[in-house]
Amino acid sequence: MTTPSLSSLIMAPVNAVMRIIDAPLRRLQKATGIGGMAAFFLAPNMLIFGIFVLLPLVINFVYSMTGGTAFFLSERDFIGGAQYSRLFECQNYLDPMSCQEDAFWTAVGNTFWFVLIQVTLMILTALITALILNRELAARSFWRAVFFFPVLLSPVVVGLIWKWILQRQGLLNFGLYQFGMEPYTWLTDRTWTFAATIGVSIWAHMGFYALIILAGLQAIPKDLYEAAEMDGTKPARVFWRITLPLLAPNLLVVVVLALIKSVQVFDEIYVLTGGGPGTSTLFLTQYIYETGFASALRNPGLAAAASILMGGVLVVLTLIQLGIGKRGENKGKR
Amino acid sequence: MGKVARFILRRKGGQGWHWTDIVTWFWLVGGLIIMFGPAIWLAFSSFKTPAALAEFPPSILPYVTSQATVEGYDKPLMLYDAKMPDGSTRVLAEVRRIGLVAQMVDPKAPGEIVKVNINDRSPVRTMSFATNNYTEPFVHFDFLRYLWNSVFVTVVATLITLVVNSMAAFALSKYEFKGRSLAMLVILATLMVPLSVIMVPLYSIISTLGLFNSLWGVILPTVATPTGVFILRQYMLTIPDELLDAARMDKASEWQIYWRIVLPLTAPALAVLAIFSVVWRWNDFLWPLIVLSRRELYTLQVGLSIYSGELNVQWHFILAMTVVTMIPVVLVFIFLQRFITTGIAGTGLK
Numbered sequence: 077m078t079t080p081s082l083s084s085l086i087m088a089p090v091n092a093v094m095r096i097i098d099a100p101l102r103r104l105q106k107a108t109g110i111g112g113m114a115a116f117f118l119a120p121n122m123l124i125f126g127i128f129v130l131l132p133l134v135i136n137f138v139y140s141m142t143g144g145t146a147f148f149l150s151e152r153d154f155i156g157g158a159q160y161s162r163l164f165e166c167q168n169y170l171d172p173m174s175c176q177e178d179a180f181w182t183a184v185g186n187t188f189w190f191v192l193i194q195v196t197l198m199i200l201t202a203l204i205t206a207l208i209l210n211r212e213l214a215a216r217s218f219w220r221a222v223f224f225f226p227v228l229l230s231p232v233v234v235g236l237i238w239k240w241i242l243q244r245q246g247l248l249n250f251g252l253y254q255f256g257m258e259p260y261t262w263l264t265d266r267t268w269t270f271a272a273t274i275g276v277s278i279w280a281h282m283g284f285y286a287l288i289i290l291a292g293l294q295a296i297p298k299d300l301y302e303a304a305e306m307d308g309t310k311p312a313r314v315f316w317r318i319t320l321p322l323l324a325p326n327l328l329v330v331v332v333l334a335l336i337k338s339v340q341v342f343d344e345i346y347v348l349t350g351g352g353p354g355t356s357t358l359f360l361t362q363y364i365y366e367t368g369f370a371s372a373l374r375n376p377g378l379a380a381a382a383s384i385l386m387g388g389v390l391v392v393l394t395l396i397q398l399g400i401g402k403r404g405e406n407k408g409k410r
Numbered sequence: 411m412g413k414v415a416r417f418i419l420r421r422k423g424g425q426g427w428h429w430t431d432i433v434t435w436f437w438l439v440g441g442l443i444i445m446f447g448p449a450i451w452l453a454f455s456s457f458k459t460p461a462a463l464a465e466f467p468p469s470i471l472p473y474v475t476s477q478a479t480v481e482g483y484d485k486p487l488m489l490y491d492a493k494m495p496d497g498s499t500r501v502l503a504e505v506r507r508i509g510l511v512a513q514m515v516d517p518k519a520p521g522e523i524v525k526v527n528i529n530d531r532s533p534v535r536t537m538s539f540a541t542n543n544y545t546e547p548f549v550h551f552d553f554l555r556y557l558w559n560s561v562f563v564t565v566v567a568t569l570i571t572l573v574v575n576s577m578a579a580f581a582l583s584k585y586e587f588k589g590r591s592l593a594m595l596v597i598l599a600t601l602m603v604p605l606s607v608i609m610v611p612l613y614s615i616i617s618t619l620g621l622f623n624s625l626w627g628v629i630l631p632t633v634a635t636p637t638g639v640f641i642l643r644q645y646m647l648t649i650p651d652e653l654l655d656a657a658r659m660d661k662a663s664e665w666q667i668y669w670r671i672v673l674p675l676t677a678p679a680l681a682v683l684a685i686f687s688v689v690w691r692w693n694d695f696l697w698p699l700i701v702l703s704r705r706e707l708y709t710l711q712v713g714l715s716i717y718s719g720e721l722n723v724q725w726h727f728i729l730a731m732t733v734v735t736m737i738p739v740v741l742v743f744i745f746l747q748r749f750i751t752t753g754i755a756g757t758g759l760k
Contacts, residue, residue: 249466360606
């Protein structure tokens with residue numbers, strides 16, 4: 077006699093349930109045919125997508141055209157494009173203080189600079205990391221894992237780790253103290269805090285992009301390099317003439333992916349700085365969150381309008397990404 | 411040691427060192443320190459007492475200044491190594507300090523007061539792990555509750571994710587039907603709609619369904635992930651249709667085919683999706699922050715961020731709870747990291 081294994085003990089009740097479900101499903105299959113079963117299998121997923129993604133997407137437009145603080149649509153008044161004109165009421169778009177919604181334009185400006193600097197530096201470091209990981213290395217999978225570690229950490233943990241390092245008695249000040257410098261309260265300085273948000277988000281996400289670029293590098297046929305080596309081509313020339321051109325489509329997708337993520341920056345920065353000091357690290361998602369939920373003068377309609385504007389930017393970026401992906405695919409086919 | 415060094419430093423084909431090799435090792439070792447250092451520093455700090463945390467310059471390991479209760483004194487006294495005029499050192503307890511002179515007593519013979527210049531004494535420090543940083547938040551705060559909520563959300567959401575997405579992937583890979591490309595398009599479109607774009611209306615829908623301030627309100631919107639459908643569908647496409655046809659000949663129902671044949675064969679892809687889902691749901695922050703407003707419903711991430719945002723932050727508790735929050739992810743990293751990295755490299759999706 078054999079003793080039942082642990083997995084069969086766990087699976088026994090599950091299998092029993094599945095057998096009970098099977099009877100009505102057989103009847104359903106008889107009534108609708110095999111095609112109907114396809115709809116049945118697809119239904120839960122579509123239902124959840126419908127209720128929690130597509131419906132909100134549609135409602136969002138209605139929301140952005142209503143006013144008041146109530147959350148239920150039936151209790152909200154239709155006000156047309158007033159929320160949008162409120163967002164865009166500005167004497168000078170480059171000076172947020174001249175706008176009616178100065179917080180929105182501050183957030184737009186901050187997000188713009190954040191995206192520009194963060195994506196540039198992050199893709200650069202990710203590219204260097206990927207190039208290095210693509211070399212002949214002892215224990216390559218270990219080194220690959222090293223750079224990937226922060227990607228798995230939760231944004232809250234990332235924010236707290238760095239808040240702890242950047243505080244007055246923190247590790248950074250300790251390091252500077254070793255070199256005879258004075259401790260500084262980094263997170264009360266507007267410029268340094270902004271720089272910290274960029275550094276921290278690069279630290280947290282760089283490994284992910286390095287991984288995708290590395291996959292791209294490894295897809296480049298080896299014989300090209302062998303041919304170049306036989307011709308005695310200099311490594312720098314190999315990089316500019318073989319690696320970079322062949323990596324370009326992959327790199328472009330990575331850049332757009334990074335842009336999409338970067339525009340939505342929120343979690344780790346919110347924990348690290350809370351948007352401060354002042355509004356120096358207030359980004360778009362935090363503006364939407366606070367306008368919609370957190371602030372005393374909450375205005376869900378305004379938040380919806382702002383989120384639609386942000387969604388527009390993201391859709392454009394995604395379409396660019398899909399376009400690049402398509403082009404790459406066609407190239408591969410030819 | 412020499413062997414190890416030679417192994418690490420050896421070059422392919424016995425070539426000499428190039429400047430790029432130096433850059434490589436500089437980058438790798440620097441990366442090792444920068445990527446792991448902050449988390450390790452946090453973990454070390456989490457074992458320090460509040461007094462040790464307030465010290466500057468900080469020590470790396472958790473040290474505390476030793477204290478002793480001395481007969482005739484109500485409060486415990488700090489212990490110091492004091493240098494005596496004759497050159498010997500004695501362990502003395504400090505009673506009070508007047509200017510540059512400390513009045514000290516020998517803990518064993520508390521009758522006689524010894525006067526020591528404060529520059530001639532240094533505190534006795536011993537390594538000690540402040541484990542109550544870990545136990546107190548569980549006992550006196552709600553962190554045990556938060557931990558349970560996080561585990562519940564992660565486990566339930568992952569199970570539902572696996573079932574719902576594998577069913578959809580099965581339909582999209584093994585059936586020809588009208589509207590299949592439309593369904594694919596809808597799933598692809600949802601990739602473009604991040605939470606930050608729909609959080610206001612999504613909140614109103616959750617409220618309408620009565621799921622505000624409910625863990626189900628956190629779980630349900632996350633369980634149908636386009637990434638999940640794509641990973642599973644890619645894998646199911648490789649299962650030969652003949653296998654399904656043979657089962658149909660044997661009078662198997664479509665449900666049985668899904669449950670008994672396709673799912674077991676998809677196990678590797680399901681495992682990858684399960685790992686992804688666990689990490690995603692464990693780390694979720696913004697959506698739980700919106701849906702959960704009652705303290706007893708917070709997940710670890712929300713609870714941690716709320717406590718760390720309070721005016722008088724109790725860092726010793728926050729650090730310890732951050733380490734607890736990190737543990738599952740670190741376990742995934744140590745044992746399952748391979749699956750995630752190959753999964754990402756394969757699909758390009760996070």
